Amino acid sequence: MPHQNQITSLVPSDYLQALELWESSVRATHSFLTEQEIQSLKPLVHSECLLKIPLFCMRDETGGVIGFIGVDIPKIEALFIDPAWRGKGIGRKLLEYAINEMQAELVDVNEQNQQALGFYQHMGFEIAHRSEVDGFGKPYPLLHLKLPG
Secondary structure: OOOOOOEEEOOHHHHHHHHHHHHHHHHHHOOOOOHHHHHHHHHHHHHHHHOOOOEEEEEOOOOOEEEEEEEEOOEEEEEEEOHHHOOOOHHHHHHHHHHHHHOOOEEEEEOOOHHHHHHHHHOOOEEEEEEOOOOOOOOOOEEEEEOOO
16 A cells, blocks of 8 residues: 555546546535536546546545646646645645656646635746636636746
8 A cells, every 4th residue: 555645646446536536626626617517527537637647646544546636748737636635735745746756837727716826826836828718618717827947
């Protein structure tokens, strides 16, 4: 069993749990999304994130996934933490891993997700530019962040 603070690869047997974690995390942080939008995003998260991007996770003492990050170098494409584990340093550890081990330096954040924006800014990211629509063409403005330098 991996040590609790160790970062490991997310493997196919983790996908169902990761998708459930994604949904609970989105419900906790993306209040601007409707139920229908959350349900319509779920298969896209599976096909475009879980199946296509290298993913890394942290696990609890039972081996359950408590947070995961996806990096398509140099961009962080996903960072989701189980709501029960938020505020405990999981996101920071995963983000530092992506920056230090994978040379991640870019991330997009929904403008309405002020918690995520504050987190990334606290971690040193700066707003580079803004888009009126998200990556799926929906009317949710994105802030494109980058690490300085």
